[in-house]
Structures are given as structure tokens and as C-alpha cells.
Amino acid sequence: MSEACEVSESNGWQDLRWGDIATLEYGKSLKGYREKTSGVPVYGTNGPIGFNDEALCETAGVVIGRKGAYRGVHFSPDAFFVIDTAFYLKPKIEFDIKWAYYELLTKDINSMDSGSAIPSTSREDFYGLPVKVPPLPEQRAIASILGALDDKIELNRRMNATLESLARAIFKSWFVDFDPVKINAGQMPADSYDPTLLSLFPSTFQDSELGPLPEGWRIETLGDHVELQRGKTYKSKLKGTPGPYLLGLGTIERNGGFRAEKLVTYGGDNPQNLLLYPGDLYVSLKDVTQSADLLGSVARVPNSIEVGRLTQDTVKLVFNANAPSRSIVYRTLLTPAYREYCRSCATGTTNLGLAREDFLSYPLIVPPEEIENAFDDTMCQIEGQIDMNERESSSLARSRDLLLPKLLSGELQADQVREN
Numbered sequence: 481m482s483e484a485c486e487v488s489e490s491n492g493w494q495d496l497r498w499g500d501i502a503t504l505e506y507g508k509s510l511k512g513y514r515e516k517t518s519g520v521p522v523y524g525t526n527g528p529i530g531f532n533d534e535a536l537c538e539t540a541g542v543v544i545g546r547k548g549a550y551r552g553v554h555f556s557p558d559a560f561f562v563i564d565t566a567f568y569l570k571p572k573i574e575f576d577i578k579w580a581y582y583e584l585l586t587k588d589i590n591s592m593d594s595g596s597a598i599p600s601t602s603r604e605d606f607y608g609l610p611v612k613v614p615p616l617p618e619q620r621a622i623a624s625i626l627g628a629l630d631d632k633i634e635l636n637r638r639m640n641a642t643l644e645s646l647a648r649a650i651f652k653s654w655f656v657d658f659d660p661v662k663i664n665a666g667q668m669p670a671d672s673y674d675p676t677l678l679s680l681f682p683s684t685f686q687d688s689e690l691g692p693l694p695e696g697w698r699i700e701t702l703g704d705h706v707e708l709q710r711g712k713t714y715k716s717k718l719k720g721t722p723g724p725y726l727l728g729l730g731t732i733e734r735n736g737g738f739r740a741e742k743l744v745t746y747g748g749d750n751p752q753n754l755l756l757y758p759g760d761l762y763v764s765l766k767d768v769t770q771s772a773d774l775l776g777s778v779a780r781v782p783n784s785i786e787v788g789r790l791t792q793d794t795v796k797l798v799f800n801a802n803a804p805s806r807s808i809v810y811r812t813l814l815t816p817a818y819r820e821y822c823r824s825c826a827t828g829t830t831n832l833g834l835a836r837e838d839f840l841s842y843p844l845i846v847p848p849e850e851i852e853n854a855f856d857d858t859m860c861q862i863e864g865q866i867d868m869n870e871r872e873s874s875s876l877a878r879s880r881d882l883l884l885p886k887l888l889s890g891e892l893q894a895d896q897v898r899e900n
Contacts, residue, residue: 491614491615491618491890491893492614492615492618493612493613493614493615493618493890494612494613495610495611495612495613496610496611496612496613497607497608497609497610497611498606498607498608498609498610498611499606499607499608500572500573500611501571501572501573501575501611501613502569502570502571502572502575502580503569503570503572504544504567504568504569504570504601504603504606504607505562505567505568505569505570506546506564506567507523507536507546507561507562507563507564507565507566507567507568508536508561508562508563508564509563509564510522510532510561510563510564512532513529513530513531513532513561513563514529514530515530516530516531516532516533517531518531519531519532519533520532520533520534520535520558520559520560520561521556521558521560521561522560522561522562522563523543523554523556523560523561523562523563523566523568524545524562524563524565524566525545525546525547525548525550525551525552525565525566526545526548526550526551526552527543527552527554528554529563532561534561535559535560535561536560536561536562536568537556537559537560537561537562537568538559539559539577540555540556540557540558540559540577540578541555541556541560541568541569541577542554542555542556542568542569542577542580542581542584543555543556543560543562543566543567543568543569544566544567544568544569544584544589544601544606545565545566545567545589545601546564546565546566546567546600546601547565547566547598547599547600547601548565548598548599549590549599550590551566551589551590551599551601552589553581553584553585553587553589554581555577555578555581567601567603569584574616575613575616575619576616576619576620576622576623578623578626578627579614579619579620579622579623581623582622582623582626582884582887582888583611583888585884586884586885586888587609589601589606591605592605592606612888612889612890614890618893618894621894621895621898622887622888622894624894625883625887625894625897625898626880626883626884626887629876629877629879629880629883630880632872632873632876633873633876633877633880636869636870636872636873637873639865639869640866640869640870643862643863643865643866643869644737644866646862647811647859647862647863648811648814650855650858650859650862651808651811651812651814651815651855652815654847654851654855655808655811655812655845655847656815656817658685658692658694659673660673660677660678660680660681661681661682661683661684661685661694663678664678664681664682664683665683665684665685677854680848680850680851680854681694681851682694682695682696683695690843690845693845694847696847696848697845697846697847697848698845698846699843699844699845699846700843700844700846701840701841701842701843701844702809702839702840702841702842702844703840703841704844705799705800705802705803705804705809705844706797706798706799706800706803706809706840707797707798707800708763708795708796708797708798708836708839708840709753709754709790709795709796709798710790710792710795711727711728711754711789711790711791711792711793711794711795711796712751712754712790712791712792713791713792714726714746714748714749714789714791714792715748715749718746718747718748719744719745719746720744720745721745721746721747721748722745722747723745723746723747723748723750723789724745724746724750724755724787724788724789725743725744725745725746725785725787725788725789726743726744726745726746726788726789726791727756727762727779727781727788727789727790727791727794728791728792728793728794729764729766729767729768729774729791729793729794730742731743731779731788732762732764732774732777732778732779732794733777733779734771734773734774734777735773735777735814735819736777736778736779736813736814736819737777737779737814738779738780738781738782739779740782740784743785746789750789754789754790754796755787755788755789755790756781756785756787756788756789756790756796757781757786757787757788758781758782758783758785758786759780759781759783759806760780760781760788760796760797761778761779761780761781761796761797761806761809761810761813762778762779762781762790762794762795762796762797763776763777763778763779763794763795763797763813763839764776764777764793764794765794765795765833765834765835765836765839766793766831766832766833766834767826767831767832768831769832770832772822772823772826772832775822775823775826775832775833775834776813776818776819776821776822776825776834776839777813777819777822778810778813778814780810782867782870783867783871784867784870784871784874795836797809804844804846804852805852805855805856807855807856807859808844808846808847808852808855809844811859812842812844812845818842821842822834822839825838883897
């Protein structure tokens with residue numbers, strides 16, 4: 481035990497160093513983990529990255545990034561594998577591993593640079609980090625309180641993933657497979673389809689350049705209904721200052737969807753034509769990798785973002801007065817067929833690009849107004865629940881972030897939180 485350690489007689493908390501209670505163990509080189517879809521989770525410096533048949537650590541544990549500009553702290557509730565860009569925590573004394581995870585979230589791991597060409601976590605610096613170690617029952621109580629908040633956030637995330645899958649399945653059924661029309665034509669069973677909904681759809685198809693199309697529907701293009709407003713550069717030194725959120729490549733999920741992890745505000749020049757509001761759609765017409773996962777990918781500004789700003793990497797979809805439902809356009813741009821189209825139109829070698837003309841030429845299937853309205857109503861219900869879950873998760877995350885430093889420092893006791 482280090483000479484610096486002290487024991488508080490009043491509550492049993494010990495002032496120690498991390499080197500007194502744990503070691504950082506190296507991960508191991510591994511191949512093929514990205515191709516696997518099940519098994520033991522594999523962690524790298526920034527979290528889960530795949531699966532493996534065997535574990536490196538047979539229990540729940542904490543993973544700490546070893547290499548890279550950003551090195552995170554991650555928790556695995558079950559056995560796991562760690563590749564050679566990360567460490568895993570090995571206890572020297574008994575402590576609650578989930579408490580250890582939350583305690584390490586209060587530390588600046590990225591400041592521990594070993595001085596190598598690639599930013600790397602220094603084990604010596606880590607071992608010198610001070611840690612206030614409460615008695616084991618208090619550790620477990622702290623982990624239970626914070627874990628309950630994170631568990632609810634994770635449950636909401638999974639619920640939203642299920643709801644999003646449902647929304648995509650409904651769009652595919654109505655606008656790609658035309659299931660209601662096939663049901664009306666007697667080509668497939670009705671299953672659980674609402675008869676009132678089925679009555680909105682025809683029972684016959686018409687020929688089109690894309691193949692059979694429901695009678696009365698039409699094929700147009702994105703360019704018939706939207707214009708593109710290109711974003712502009714910004715001054716990096718003003719990032720983080722009060723203002724709209726920057727909506728660049730980092731805020732778009734690969735293959736489409738909004739990503740909140742890298743949101744940052746900007747207090748510089750923000751012309752009105754570059755601003756976006758809840759419900760607005762924006763697209764990336766470039767990708768800095770060869771995967772093309774971001775090329776043409778769409779995001780929709782969530783209700784939690786009051787105002788955002790385009791960057792030089794994104795364009796806003798400006799709809800004309802006769803445009804079909806934004807939900808139809810948005811869901812069209814999430815389909816595998818659209819993603820494959822973007823990849824087929826990619827230009828460039830190092831940085832991939834999608835020409836505005838190619839984007840605007842993409843076909844858009846437009847139904848009669850009554851089906852448009854029914855689809856909007858259905859999406860509104862699903863997306864409204866998603867929004868509620870996201871708002872609850874944001875509130876829970878704020879509570880967790882407020883409690884975490886107070887519980888870990890001993891400023892607030894677990895019993896006090898439970899009483900309130």
C-alpha cells in the first residue's frame with residue numbers, strides 16, 4: 481500500500497493510488513473479430529468493435545484505451561476480449577468492478593500520454609492517480625445507483641432501436657414490397673393488417689420504369705421537390721462557444737440517422753440560410769473513407785436540437801410547396817437500394833463524392849395523398865415514442881452526471897440519494 485494512503489476514521493474511506501489496488505493488463509492482437517456477429521465481445525480503445533470465440537478476461541471488467549487521440553473507459557458486464565490498442569483492469573485487492581468503472585469516468589485518461597509518436601496511455605501516470613476507496617458495501621451501493629440510471633438509458637436505447645426497425649419495416653412493406661396492394665389483390669394473406677388501412681390501397685398494379693407500381697401512384701425524382709443548400713466552413717477556434725450546433729459529418733450515422741455523440745456548438749457566423757431546425761433533413765455528399773457509408777447518408781434534426789448549422793460537408797434539403805411527405809423522403813433515403821445507388825455513383829479516390837445531379841436524380845415513389853397522410857400518422861406515433869425515450873434518457877444522463885462526482889468523492893453518500 482502506498483505511503484500516501486490515509487484512512488478516514490469516520491466513514492472508512494481510504495485515500496489511495498490506483499497502483500495500490502489494480503494493474504493495467506495489455507490486450508492481445510486478434511484477427512477476424514470484425515466479421516463475427518456473435519460470441520464474446522471484443523473491445524478496442526474506443527469500445528466494442530466485434531466478437532471472438534474466446535475471452536481474454538473471464539469476468540466483468542473495465543477496459544481503458546491505450547492508443548489513439550481519444551482513449552475511452554468502457555465497462556463489460558460479461559467475459560470479454562481486449563485487443564492490443566487497449567488495457568483491461570486487473571484488481572490487486574477486492575473491490576466492486578462497476579464502482580471502479582464509474583470512478584475512472586472521473587479521470588482524464590487522455591492526459592496520460594507516454595510520449596510516443598501515437599498518443600498512448602502511460603501506465604505509470606495511471607498508477608499514480610489518486611482514488612478515494614469507500615468500504616465495499618458503499619462501492620456496491622454507488623454502483624447500484626449509477627448502474628440503475630445507465631440500465632434505464634440502455635433500455636431506452638434498445639427500445640428506440642426496435643421502434644426504428646419497425647418504422648423501416650413499415651416503409652418497406654408499403655413503399656418497396658407493396659404488401660397492402662398484394663393483399664388486396666389476393667396474392668398474400670392479410671395477417672394483422674387493419675382493414676381500414678387496406679381500403680386506402682388499390683388492388684392492381686401499373687407498369688413503370690421501375691417495375692410494377694400500385695395503380696394511381698407515380699414516380700418522380702428528389703430534384704422535382706427539393707433544392708440543396710450547401711453549408712460553409714467555420715472557424716475552428718470558435719467551436720464550443722454559445723450558438724447553434726454544428727451539423728457536419730460527425731452528426732450523421734453511417735448509412736443514415738442522427739448521431740448526437742459529437743455535437744458541439746458554434747458562436748461564429750451563422751447566416752439564416754445555413755440554419756436547421758427540428759425535422760429538417762440534411763445529407764453528406766462526401767465521405768473521407770473508402771467505405772462510402774457516409775456518402776449520401778441522411779440525418780434528421782431531432783426535437784432536442786433547437787437550432788443547428790450546416791458545415792462545408794453537409795447540405796440541407798429545401799422542400800418546395802408541392803413536395804410529398806418529409807417522412808417518405810427521409811425513409812426513402814434510408815433504404816438499402818438508395819445506399820447502393822450512392823455507392824454506385826461515387827467519384828474520387830481518397831475522398832469520395834456524390835454529385836448533386838446524381839443525388840437529385842434519385843427516383844421517389846409518391847402515393848396518393850390519403851396514403852401519404854396515413855403513413856405520416858403512423859410514423860408520428862412511432863417517432864413520438866422515440867422522442868419521448870430520448871428525452872427521458874437525456875434527463876437520466878444529466879442526473880447521472882450530477883451524481884457521479886459527488887458519490888465518487890464522498891461528498892454525497894448512497895443512503896442520502898436513496899432517501900431522496
